[in-house]
Amino acid sequence: MAERLDRWIGVALDGQIKPGSSNPAVIGGNAIAVWRAEKGPANVWEDRCPHRGMRLSFGFVREGMLRCIYHGWGYEPGGHCASIPAHPDLAPPKTICANVYRSKERYGIIWTNLSESPNAPLPDAGPDQGWQSIRSVYVARQVVAVKGGLATFDWSGGRVEEIGEEAAFVSAGELSLLIAIQPVDERKTGLHVVAKGDGAKDVKARLAWAARLERLRGSIEAQS
Amino acid sequence: MAVTTDRAALNEWVACGWPEKVAPGGKYRTVLLGQEIEVRRTGVNLFEVFECDEHGKQGRQLPVQAKYCCVFTTLGEPTRPLPEIPEFDEPDRRITGCGSVGVHTSPFRIIENFLDMAHFSFVHTDILGAPERTEVLAYKTEHRKDADEIWAIDCQFYQPAASKASRGGQMTHYAYRVMSPFSVMLYKNVFDDPTRNDAICLFVQPIGETECLAYMPLAIVDRESALTSIIDFQQTIFAQDRVILENQRPALLPLDPTIELPTRADASSIAFRRWLKAKNFQFGVYEKKAA
Numbered sequence: 245m246a247e248r249l250d251r252w253i254g255v256a257l258d259g260q261i262k263p264g265s266s267n268p269a270v271i272g273g274n275a276i277a278v279w280r281a282e283k284g285p286a287n288v289w290e291d292r293c294p295h296r297g298m299r300l301s302f303g304f305v306r307e308g309m310l311r312c313i314y315h316g317w318g319y320e321p322g323g324h325c326a327s328i329p330a331h332p333d334l335a336p337p338k339t340i341c342a343n344v345y346r347s348k349e350r351y352g353i354i355w356t357n358l359s360e361s362p363n364a365p366l367p368d369a370g371p372d373q374g375w376q377s378i379r380s381v382y383v384a385r386q387v388v389a390v391k392g393g394l395a396t397f398d399w400s401g402g403r404v405e406e407i408g409e410e411a412a413f414v415s416a417g418e419l420s421l422l423i424a425i426q427p428v429d430e431r432k433t434g435l436h437v438v439a440k441g442d443g444a445k446d447v448k449a450r451l452a453w454a455a456r457l458e459r460l461r462g463s464i465e466a467q468s
Numbered sequence: 469m470a471v472t473t474d475r476a477a478l479n480e481w482v483a484c485g486w487p488e489k490v491a492p493g494g495k496y497r498t499v500l501l502g503q504e505i506e507v508r509r510t511g512v513n514l515f516e517v518f519e520c521d522e523h524g525k526q527g528r529q530l531p532v533q534a535k536y537c538c539v540f541t542t543l544g545e546p547t548r549p550l551p552e553i554p555e556f557d558e559p560d561r562r563i564t565g566c567g568s569v570g571v572h573t574s575p576f577r578i579i580e581n582f583l584d585m586a587h588f589s590f591v592h593t594d595i596l597g598a599p600e601r602t603e604v605l606a607y608k609t610e611h612r613k614d615a616d617e618i619w620a621i622d623c624q625f626y627q628p629a630a631s632k633a634s635r636g637g638q639m640t641h642y643a644y645r646v647m648s649p650f651s652v653m654l655y656k657n658v659f660d661d662p663t664r665n666d667a668i669c670l671f672v673q674p675i676g677e678t679e680c681l682a683y684m685p686l687a688i689v690d691r692e693s694a695l696t697s698i699i700d701f702q703q704t705i706f707a708q709d710r711v712i713l714e715n716q717r718p719a720l721l722p723l724d725p726t727i728e729l730p731t732r733a734d735a736s737s738i739a740f741r742r743w744l745k746a747k748n749f750q751f752g753v754y755e756k757k758a759a
Contacts, residue, residue, distance in 0.1 A: 275717065294729050297716040314712050315733075316590045316602060329602035330586035330733035340729050 248274060248358035252366050252410050254424025254436040256354045257377045261286045266310055268301035270428045274358060276345065277301040281308045287321050288356035290343035294325070300342065310342075351375045352438045353424050355410075367411040369422045376444045378421070378437040379454040381461045387425060390433040393464030394423065400456060419443030421453070435460075469676050471502040471543075477751035478544030482650050483671035483683050485539045486565045487513060499675045501751065503543055505530065517541040537565030537685035538671055548616060551647040555667035555687040562688050564695055566702045568673070568681040573713045574752040575672040575680050576721040576744065579652050581709050582670045583644050583736040585625045591708050594628050598637070601626040604733035611743065618646035618743050620736040631666060632701040633690040634659045644736060649744060650674060658689045666690075668702075677752045678719040682706065720754035727756065 255269045255278055266279035268291060275291035277300040287310070291299045298314040305311070309318035309326060317340075318327030325340035347356040350366060352375040357364065369375075383390050394412050395404055402416025414421040419441040426434035437457055443449055472478065482500060485507050490496055495508040497520065504520040513534050519527035530541045536556055556563055571578055581587070586604050588597025607623040623642035630640045641662075643655045650672045655665035666688040673681040684702050722728050723745045730738050744753065 292717050295731070296728055297718065297722075298712060299715045299717065302711075302715060313590060314716075315584075315586045328731055328733075329589065330604040331731060332603055334731070336731075 247272065248360070250357065250359035250362055250364045252348070252355045252357050252362075252364060253426050254353040254355050254411070255288065255426055255434075256286075257380055257436050257438065258286070258349055258352050258354060259377055260380065261354060264305040266301050266303045266305060268299065269426075269434075270432075271356070271358060272427050273429050275299065275301075276356070276358075277303070277310075278354060278356075279303070279305060279310050281305055281310075281321060284308075284321065285349055286347060286354045288345045288347040288354070289323065290345070292343070293317060294340055294342060351422055352377050353422070353436050355424070367408065367422075367424075369411070369413070369420075374440045375422070375438040376440065376450060378439050378444075378450055379457055380434060380436045381457050382428070383433050383435065383461050383464050384431060385433060385464050385467075386430055387427040387433045389467070390425070390435070390464055393460065393467070397460050397463060417443055419449070419453075469499065469502045472677075472751045474501075474749065474751035475544060476747045476749050477501055477649070477674070479542070479546055480544070480648050480650055481533070481540045481542050481546050481548075481550050483538040483673045483681075484517065484541050485673075486537055486568070486683060487515075487534055487539060488565075489539075498673070498681075500541070501543060501674055502676055505541065507532075507539060507541075515539050519543075536669060536671075537563065538683050540671075548648070551615075551617075551645075551651065551653075553653065553667065553669065553687070555665075556685075558687070560689065560691075561667075562686065562690055562693075562695065562698060564686055564699060566684040566686065566699045566706075568683050569703070569706055569710065571680050571682055571710055571713050572678060573680065573716060573719045574678055574721045574754075575650055575674040576740070576752050577713055577716055577719065578672050578680060578682055579646065579649070579670070580721070580737050580740055581713055582652050582654070583620060583646070583740060584734075585623060585642070586733040587712070588625055588627065591712055592705055596625075596627050596630065596705065598626060598628050606732065607735065609735045609739040611739065615647075618736070618739050620644040620739070630656065630659060631688070631690065632693040632698050633688075646740060646743070649747070649749065661689070664689045674752065718754045720752060722754040722756070723749075724756060727754070 261280045264282045277289050277291040280286045293312040302313040303310050311318045316329040319342045323342040323344035325336040345356045346362045405413040412423040424436040506518050508516045515532045517530040517532045521527045533540045589602040610619045621643050627640045628637045641657045646652045653669040658664040669685045671683040723741045
């Protein structure tokens with residue numbers, strides 16, 4: 245298992261994790277499952293059922309619980325196992341619990357902190373309201389190369405305000421971009437991008453930014 | 469890939485192919501416990517097996533036996549013979565292998581999945597298990613010390629379509645028999661005939677610690693079904709298992725019961741893991757790194 249730093253990492257845009265679904269992601273080599281009950285916030289867990297090690301991102305959601313695809317064990321959002329179908333009359337021991345990571349939804353992004361004692365603050369992009377999702381891109385490069393690419397990219401008149409550990413900020417006239425940086429592994433980095441401001445209200449403008457991000461990906465991957 | 473140094477693994481008979489894999493006079497290469505070997509079919513039911521050295525040249529000749537629709541060899545000095553499975557000699561049975569299926573996981577994950585009834589309703593939905601009948605009733609496990617085999621007996625599970633011969637649901641009665649760390653079989657009662665059992669084997673060829681070939685010879689009671697549809701049935705089941713097997717983490721089998729938490733339905737898995745631990749198996753086993 246790779247090192248788990250005290251740091252908030254964006255793993256997805258809110259809308260990418262549909263109600264009643266479980267989805268795989270990787271942060272710094274750690275396999276995680278991001279799931280959402282029929283309603284409510286996203287949950288970020290280690291992608292491993294404590295029973296027989298099956299990936300929980302293959303699981304299915306029923307009645308507010310994430311169920312492992314292998315034996316149907318059901319886990320509540322807090323992580324506790326509440327149902328073992330092989331023994332319908334048995335109350336599962338409290339010790340059976342999925343490995344739950346801290347998670348928050350803010351600015352339209354699902355953030356998680358894999359540290360066992362998370363203290364770091366979330367990246368601060370001001371008030372939570374008004375953010376619109378642009379898109380996620382996955383770049384086949386390490387995070388260092390991707391940050392370098394963010395700094396040198398032609399932002400069509402915009403400029404990079406800051407490139408931090410977890411996020412980058414770009415301003416372009418009537419629009420601000422927040423780019424959450426997800427180190428996937430040694431070959432891949434995810435960027436989850438949201439925007440606010442008058443320039444983000446129009447669908448066409450958002451689509452133009454989505455296209456620019458695709459060019460960003462291409463320009464970083466074009467460098468050796 | 470280095471050859472394992474685990475004597476416990478080297479000293480077992482393991483499957484390395486099936487007789488019809490090549491025509492008489494033919495040969496093929498494969499890997500066993502990290503060791504490349506060459507299997508030659510010198511007659512209809514005659515085989516020779518050799519180690520290949522690092523340059524691919526012929527090395528030491530290995531013992532070989534063709535039985536139960538498989539070819540078996542060993543890299544070490546087996547402490548036990550191949551198991552007796554008398555069902556393969558009963559004249560009214562349909563005897564067939566099902567080829568081989570590659571699976572990227574520990575051989576012991578494959579054996580353990582074969583022993584497991586609790587997944588039927590979820591992985592083999594509407595075939596070996598029904599979504600609304602998930603309960604695993606209590607069963608017994610035994611370590612039969614004379615043959616050094618693990619058994620799970622008095623097992624039963626409700627199955628909508630227990631076999632190709634089934635024409636409806638039934639409470640199927642099972643007995644499971646672990647004959648070696650790399651071979652397991654089950655007996656399950658035939659549809660509409662509680663006096664007869666189908667015998668289904670699973671022999672695992674460990675290529676490496678997390679890379680295997682699985683062979684599933686059958687000796688079953690079914691006068692009606694075409695052989696191809698019997699084989700299709702088994703392959704459908706195994707394809708469903710394979711998706712699970714290749715997505716368990718770690719791929720190596722943890723023997724420490726605090727790493728993967730069992731429940732009552734896992735009695736056979738618990739017995740199997742204890743047995744591997746008592747044999748001091750290193751190959752294919754997960755060792756938690758010291759903090």
